Amino acid sequence: MPKPLLHRPQMQNNTPLHAAQTQQQKQNAQQMDKLKLDRLLRKPRSKEYMQVMRKLDVGGHVHNQHKVDEIVDAIRNEFPDVEISGILFGIVSPCCLGGSYEVHTIDVAGQIIEHYQVGQILPDGLERARSLAIHGGYDFIEVYVDCCRAVSADGTVSVIPV
């Protein structure tokens, strides 16, 4: 007959203390994942990625779904280990189409590229990156759930917590 003590750890699993510890462990793991993710997303962007993003300003993507898919694929390939559409709201960059066009946006989840004119409000929390895209001198701004990442021409990433 097994000693009752041998079963005690299993019984302890149901105690509130154990539940709190498990919760704490989960939080720690999430925090660790977040730190790893932050470190990954701070890495300079690749040349390929930068080139694809620059093509946006040539225009003509709005109605060409094939090209839109190509750009969204480039974004996904840049972060192969991350489900990027879950955390990246979209990308905002200054628009050089001329006239009253000010910025354009890439909606990663919806796979839509749109150009916006002066006075038009950007959707889905992208508006917060508008001024930085226009005045900041960066190539584009990646808008995440918890921060904006401004990407310079050489691929350097600067982080602005929200």
Add this chain to the structure above:
Amino acid sequence: MADYVISAANLTVIESSLQTINKNIATLNNNLEVVDNNVNNVNNNVKIVYDEVGNLARDFHDFMQMQIKANALSKAQQRIIQIRQEMEKRFGHYDIVRRTTTGILQADDIGIVKRSTISNATEELMISTPGYWLAPCLVALAAWINDQPELAERALREGIKRNDEKTSLFFALICRRANRKGAALKWTQRYLANQEEENLDRKTVIILDAFASGLLGADSEGVVSKQMEKWLEHLAEKPGFVEQQTKQWSDAINLKRKPMPSDGYSYLRKYSKTWPALKEIMEGAMLHAEILDYFTVIFEQEASTDSLKAQLDEILNNLVTEFDDEELPLRKEERYNQFVIDFDGDEDRARQNMAIEQTAFEEHKDFTQLLTDAAMKPESSHASVSTQKFAIALSKDWVSNAYNDIVAQNRMKIPNEIEINVDTFNDKTVDGKDEEAVIGRFNALIDKEKAGALSQIRMSGFAKFCLWGGIAIGVIGIVMMFAVNLFLGLVAVIAGVGLLINHFSKKQKVKQSRQNIETKFEEKRKKGNQIVRAILAEVVDFRAEFSEKDAESQKVVDFLEQISPEQYVKKLSDSGRRIKVQ
């Protein structure tokens, strides 16, 4: 009547009774006063007694304290003798080793002692001090002086076995003193390899300072640099480390931020609700020049190594004379008892002093904190210019990260549109170049307001009626004067004239008011146009100045980009300096 008689008779009795009561009360009062005085006397006496008792208690307490201190002093005096005897018995021979080491170093400097004497002295000590790290080091040192490499190596191996850290530091400093810089670097690396990168003490900080200043020679093979890279790699593996570094550097860089001068942009300050945001971003942009200047000054500064050399002397001196780990408990007790004696038996004060001394010696920090402090807080960290250069160069990736974030965070606050708030005119401009449009909108507002104000200035219905009413009444009056009654007709004529006068006076008043409004609004238009133009001009200037200042951030980034740690480990040809070990 009967009532009056009864009343008079009763009052006399009552009055006399009252007088009696009064007298009694007076007597009672007197008695009470006497009692009061007596109570006061008793109170005073009690107070005196209390004071006396208090004094006695104080005296007793003082006496007790004095006695306690006297006991503590006497105990400390006895204990210190016991401790010293015990130390002498257990570690007395260590002291001979220490004194011999100092003696050999001095003797070798002067060159007046025969090599064989040095050799004999050290070998005897080796036998008499088993387990003490300095003894084999001394043998190695003597063997080295006598050019006996095999013996030196064997002794060194033993020294390393006994205490790797201290042996390495000892020979690093000795080699530096002998100007064998290659060997000094290797020993330094060995010493550093014995340290924990998260827990560096003051001694290590000075050694790193000496390394950065080139006092330990040029690290051409990267012996020490590799060790530091290893530390950094270990630290970087820790989750959150890079983020913490970035934060640490951000905080340090932001400390250099200065407030904007209080003059300039007077119109924007006064007439734009966006000014606080503009001021903040301009201060953020001004930081770039500050930081560039700060880094440039550091990298252009010539480093003086005099104080550092003195500190190295002190380390070697301490290393040779300081106590071994096994002696420490007794040494600490000796120190404590010495404090008790110094403070006449005051044990509390002795304990406080021990704690302060301990903290000073046990100041530890991690390698990266050391780098940040050295680079950005040289006053408090006492880092040399060389270390500042070295620290910035070694941390440049984190500095760049932190700096880029600071720049982006400042740019994020750039308002896309700047508000113009002049009186009732509230408008926006992006770059101040849309003067015509803004002035047009301002004038349109003035026109609208003027029209509104003018529309309020009108003659009342009665005043308008006065014109035709007055004429009619006047005409009727004239007819009445001739046809009905002269007097009534005259009254009607006067009334008619009065109404006419009222009409024309009101008309004149309205005309005057309208003229006033016209003048007021034209004045407002003129002044407003000037203010709006001035604001727009300032917006243009502000955007230009901000761009110019903000662009300086690139200079800082380029500056950081071109520096490398190897470049800033100063190469000293030869100091030729001898360390004086006492």
